[in-house]
Amino acid sequence: MLGAISRATAGALKAVKPTLNPALLQGEASKAVAGFTINKHYAAKAAPKGKGNGRVVAVIGAVVDVQFDHDLPPILNALEVEGRSPRLVLEVAQHLGENTVRTIAMDGTEGLVRGQVVADSGNPIKIPVGAETLGRIINVIGEPIDERGPIDTDKSAAIHADAPEFVEMSVEQEILVTGIKVVDLLAPYAKGGKIGLFGGAGVGKTVLIMELINNVAKAHGGYSVFAGVGERTREGNDLYHEMIESGVISLKDKSSKVNFLFNSRF
Structure with missing residues (x-):
């Protein structure tokens, strides 16, 4: 929860930062600096939106394990428990094997039971x-x-x-x-x-x-x-x-x- 809301804070209001003058970056220095980029890549591909449905197999406090038949959602994807009010969104944190993912609930899990249907949104939390x-x-x-x-x-x-x-x-x-x-x-x-x-x-x-x-x-x-x-x-x-x-x-x-x-x- 703390990590998610910290990241949400960073995305809520994006400040415009001044950029460096490209003329100052010359020769090998510019090549070295330009080479330092950070990109996140994950092995699993996103499931088609609306087709990646799974079921709850375990609830341990704010940790919820969800099992899928196929199209395992990638890490950081947002899942939503169907038929629940208010909404309960889960964020994928780990792949456990046997088509099971471990997620972190963004709200209380009271009343959540095994077998409930969970839908993959196909995107991270927005x-x-x-x-x-x-x-x-x-x-x-x-x-x-x-x-x-x-x-x-x-x-x-x-x-x-x-x-x-x-x-x-x-x-x-x-x-x-x-x-x-x-x-x-x-x-x-x-x-x-x-x-x-x-x-x-x-x-x-x-x-x-x-x-x-x-x-x-x-x-x-x-x-x-x-x-x-x-x-x-x-x-x-x-x-x-x-x-x-x-x-x-x-x-x-x-x-x-x-x-x-x-x-x-x-």
């Missing part, structure tokens, strides 16, 4: 993308959960993607000015990097993130994606309404600057 998702709350499979109706967009993207090539990355080292004096002075953040905020319960981690989202939107005109993984429902609700009150999320127009993704607890 979520809506674009400006229409700003100000909305969606879950890991791309469904809106903010009771504001469907997301009005036809654009979607898989939560799995190849890493960008080296020539597409910026090599400049810059500091992200957060507007929080104690952070900018004592522990400045690097643009494009990763930062860990560690602390006990109730010490202010979520409050700091709220302030960062607000400052990035107002001072830099940027966009943020907030992923709530195991977050308390109360804190998620407070964060959403705080963003509305501060103007970062607008319910009247399309000027919102943040997108929220939460797991099944919400």
